[in-house]
Amino acid sequence: MLLFVTGLGLGALYFLIAAGLSLIWGLMRVLNFAHASFFTVAAYLAWSASQHVPADAPGLRLIVSLAVGTAVGGAFAALTEIALIRPLYARPTGQILVTVGLALAALALVQGSYGSDPLQVTLPDALTKTTSLAGAAIPNSRLLVIGAATAVLGLLVFFLRKTRYGLIVRAGVENREMVTALGIDVQGAFTLVFVIGGMAAGLAGVLAGAYDGSIDPARGTAILIFAFIVVVIGGLGSVTGSAAAAVLVGELQQFLNFYAAAGVGDFAVVLLLAAVLLIRPGGFGGARA
Amino acid sequence: MTPPRTRALVLVVAVAVLAALPAFGITIPGLFDGPLGSPGTLNLLALCFVFGALALTYDLVFGFVGLLSFGHALYFALGAYVTAMLLARAHLPLPEALAITAVLALIVPCALGAVCLRVSGIPFAMVTLAFAEAGSILVLQNPYGLTGGEEGLPLDGSMLPAAFVGVVNTRNLYWLALVLLIVTYAVAYLAVNSPPGRVWQAIRENERRVEVIGLNPYLFKLGAFVLSAFLASAAGVVYLLLQGGANPGIASANFTLALLVMVVLGGVGTLWGAVLGGVAYEYLDFRLVALANAGVVQTLPAVLRVPLSEPLFILGALFVALVLFLPGGLGAALQRLGRPRRTANE
Numbered sequence: 127m128l129l130f131v132t133g134l135g136l137g138a139l140y141f142l143i144a145a146g147l148s149l150i151w152g153l154m155r156v157l158n159f160a161h162a163s164f165f166t167v168a169a170y171l172a173w174s175a176s177q178h179v180p181a182d183a184p185g186l187r188l189i190v191s192l193a194v195g196t197a198v199g200g201a202f203a204a205l206t207e208i209a210l211i212r213p214l215y216a217r218p219t220g221q222i223l224v225t226v227g228l229a230l231a232a233l234a235l236v237q238g239s240y241g242s243d244p245l246q247v248t249l250p251d252a253l254t255k256t257t258s259l260a261g262a263a264i265p266n267s268r269l270l271v272i273g274a275a276t277a278v279l280g281l282l283v284f285f286l287r288k289t290r291y292g293l294i295v296r297a298g299v300e301n302r303e304m305v306t307a308l309g310i311d312v313q314g315a316f317t318l319v320f321v322i323g324g325m326a327a328g329l330a331g332v333l334a335g336a337y338d339g340s341i342d343p344a345r346g347t348a349i350l351i352f353a354f355i356v357v358v359i360g361g362l363g364s365v366t367g368s369a370a371a372a373v374l375v376g377e378l379q380q381f382l383n384f385y386a387a388a389g390v391g392d393f394a395v396v397l398l399l400a401a402v403l404l405i406r407p408g409g410f411g412g413a414r415a
Numbered sequence: 416m417t418p419p420r421t422r423a424l425v426l427v428v429a430v431a432v433l434a435a436l437p438a439f440g441i442t443i444p445g446l447f448d449g450p451l452g453s454p455g456t457l458n459l460l461a462l463c464f465v466f467g468a469l470a471l472t473y474d475l476v477f478g479f480v481g482l483l484s485f486g487h488a489l490y491f492a493l494g495a496y497v498t499a500m501l502l503a504r505a506h507l508p509l510p511e512a513l514a515i516t517a518v519l520a521l522i523v524p525c526a527l528g529a530v531c532l533r534v535s536g537i538p539f540a541m542v543t544l545a546f547a548e549a550g551s552i553l554v555l556q557n558p559y560g561l562t563g564g565e566e567g568l569p570l571d572g573s574m575l576p577a578a579f580v581g582v583v584n585t586r587n588l589y590w591l592a593l594v595l596l597i598v599t600y601a602v603a604y605l606a607v608n609s610p611p612g613r614v615w616q617a618i619r620e621n622e623r624r625v626e627v628i629g630l631n632p633y634l635f636k637l638g639a640f641v642l643s644a645f646l647a648s649a650a651g652v653v654y655l656l657l658q659g660g661a662n663p664g665i666a667s668a669n670f671t672l673a674l675l676v677m678v679v680l681g682g683v684g685t686l687w688g689a690v691l692g693g694v695a696y697e698y699l700d701f702r703l704v705a706l707a708n709a710g711v712v713q714t715l716p717a718v719l720r721v722p723l724s725e726p727l728f729i730l731g732a733l734f735v736a737l738v739l740f741l742p743g744g745l746g747a748a749l750q751r752l753g754r755p756r757r758t759a760n761e
Contacts, residue, residue, distance in 0.1 A: 151537070157537055157540065159672070210735065210739070213739060214738070214739070217742070219483070220738050220739075220742065222483070223675065223679055223734070223738045224735055224738045224739065226672050226675060226676065226734075227676065227731045227732070227734035227735035227738060228731065228735055229672070229731075230669075230672060230673075230676070230727050230728075230730065230731035230734070231727070231728045231730075231731025231732045231734075231735065232731075233727070234725040234726070234727035234728035234731060235722055235725060235728050237725065238722065238724060238725040238728065347668065347669065351544060351545070351548050351668060354541055354544065354545075355541070355545055358538060358541045362537075387556075388556065389552050389553075389555075389556035392548075392549070392552045393549055393552060393553075395545075396545040396546065396548060396549040399541070399542065399545045400530055400542060400545065400546070403533070403534050403538055403541075403542055404530065404533055
């Protein structure tokens with residue numbers, strides 16, 4: 127049970143990254159390598175902000191971190207979209223390259239400012255305690271991550287299904303040219319999707335800190351690769367597909383890493399990706415890529 | 416256009432100058448720390464050549480066939496690690512180790528390429544990334560103590576010919592790296608200008624049309640993939656000899672991204688542009704560390720000092736600027752400045 131919940135927590139982190147990647151890809155056809163840097167930068171700035179909160183109020187610290195992380199992720203993403211992606215709409219390869227450059231630069235900057243060693247995250251007692259669930263002691267931080275991801279999934283589905291902008295985004299994923307031809311401003315939706323993805327990634331950055339108990343610069347890149355795998359398996363552009371794939375990948379990785387040997391789970395995920403791509407190149411639940 | 420004969424002549428002279436470099440005792444202040452013939456400078460130059468060759472192999476698939484692979488580091492690491500393991504763990508002499516590495520460097524990309532090329536575009540990039548990540552995990556997990564894990568795998572000097580061991584013999588390694596670069600360039604040049612090479616470029620421009628003509632793009636793409644991976648493995652072997660060991664960094668996804676930066680820096684789809692990019696990247700990466708430790712930078716306020724002391728930050732920012740404002744890379748910029756400048760930099 128503990129393994130299952132831990133795997134679910136890992137899947138929840140993957141989902142938070144993958145949801146944004148998937149929407150960005152689906153709508154804009156941009157493979158966003160800078161997503162890892164939204165994650166990392168948000169995690170570190172949130173950590174810095176939390177240091178200004180007195181240490182005897184760890185609960186407040188966490189809330190401040192979550193708020194700052196989400197805000198920083200969103201702001202950074204918006205800036206990226208407006209300053210770097212927008213001038214390159216006509217050059218898809220250029221967009222990928224620019225995000226690669228940004229990812230390298232941001233990572234180096236974080237390493238230069240904070241050092242490359244992991245930083246400890248202090249958690250409120252409520253999170254370090256465990257809850258008994260079906261006979262297993264589950265750390266509360268896992269439950270927090272899972273809860274947050276579920277909430278984000280709910281909000282995203284609501285946004286996509288029930289709001290006007292959600293409709294535009296969904297229509298844009300289906301057929302961007304048609305939406306543009308109907309006279310709807312897709313550019314606004316582009317920025318919006320980036321902000322949503324950035325906020326989710328920033329949130330994931332802070333939550334990953336709570337999940338691991340520490341933050342380090344390399345975490346973002348490692349998570350990003352698995353998030354990519356999740357996006358491809360789940361189907362590019364499909365949020366619910368990403369959620370299902372994230373759970374699948376997280377569980378598979380967790381169980382095999384525990385029962386077989388460390389690293390076997392990671393391997394299995396890669397093999398799963400290869401298998402899925404060979405059988406269904408579009409992924410499950412997604413539009414044809 | 417300059418007549419081909421002049422170009423060939425310039426190339427020959429450039430190679431001759433580079434080959435004779437170890438004999439020079441001139442010091443170029445600012446560019447290199449020691450005199451040109453000193454082991455430190457030669458080692459840096461040799462590394463530049465290796466990365467130039469590696470960038471060239473990446474350009475072969477990315478620039479000429481249009482395949483955006485995120486797993487090229489895997490084949491470079493394969494060359495370095497397999498050779499290192501055969502030398503250090505199996506205690507094979509160098510020629511036998513090289514022969515086995517060569518066979519593996521053909522089989523592995525054949526198998527992986529056959530799978531990856533079933534898809535194209537971004538899914539292709541993803542699968543190659545995933546396979547490279549699998550390779551990176553393999554190296555880091557250190558199964559049976561074979562790869563040395565995070566520590567890396569030092570080169571077993573006792574199995575090497577004496578000419579490749581020791582600081583005194585850096586010049587031999589330098590020549591080896593130069594030969595690697597020349598051979599890689601020659602093979603790439605011949606390949607690109609051969610009939611299959613023309614098909615590669617046709618696939619890059621319009622794959623559907625190649626199919627309509629009646630050719631099978633899959634086999635051509637696989638051929639390019641394997642050739643490029645094989646040459647990358649060769650570069651990996653030279654890197655191993657030069658660095659005296661294999662480190663897990665060369666298997667990481669970040670290393671492939673660095674390759675991408677090199678090729679784009681130099682100019683996608685031109686052979687000499689890629690070489691230039693690889694050389695420039697490695698040189699900057701190395702020299703910017705020296706800049707970071709220079710007195711001038713250390714006295715700056717933290718806001719400026721921290722970014723300037725991170726070579727990857729400068730390279731990343733430079734790269735972003737280049738993509739935004741100079742789409743053709745350094746190559747195109749030099750070309751625009753005119754012919755003479757370009758040949759001088761070749």
